[in-house]
Amino acid sequence: MNIYLLVRIKFILGILVMILQIHILGKYEFSINTPLNQIQNYVLGGIIGGVIYNTSISILTFLIFILVWSLVVIIVKLMINIKFIKSLVVGNPVVLIRNGVVNVANCAKVGLSAEQLMLHIRMEGLTSTKEVKSAIMETNGKLTIIDMQSATPKFPIISNGKLNQDILELIGHNETWLLTYIKEQGIESIQDVFLGEYVNGELYITEYPKVK
Structure with missing residues (x-):
């Protein structure tokens, strides 16, 4: 196969895989700067940049490389809500x-x-x-x-079913108060809350859609 055609095909495949990752993981994931995103970009760039001009590596081998790496990234992203994994990969505030x-x-x-x-x-x-x-x-x-004058914290109390204990302490309340409030709204657990905002002394809850 002509070397220029080989490079062109590998380049197109690399771009298509990047587009596939964006569609699967969401555009937001590619707009923020986290350790995982940096590693992902470095490795994917290294695979595409280091292999694309190497004529000894076939198109099939190149495709396997980038698909395996994409699979690893997607699996880690899906596991990111696990507290240990999130702390290790993304870190904590x-x-x-x-x-x-x-x-x-x-x-x-x-x-x-x-x-x-x-x-x-x-x-x-x-x-x-x-x-x-x-x-x-x-x-x-x-x-x-x-x-000190701010009555509204800039962080949510609850995000993705996880309690932000630091913010709860900052507004002068405890977990018992929070649990009592959400139960009054007909919500059984913090894990059922997508977003909990404290604005000017009022708590606003957005829950996950109920499964019918």
């Missing part, structure tokens, strides 16, 4: 400041210096850590800061 008290160990853990922390605080229009109710490093590396 890290609380850097709570009620004006800086957690130095967590700052060191995420590689944030005192100067960088204060820069983020100043960018929010604040002048001191004492004005910060909560500063949380998200899994994509962005820092979300909530000031």
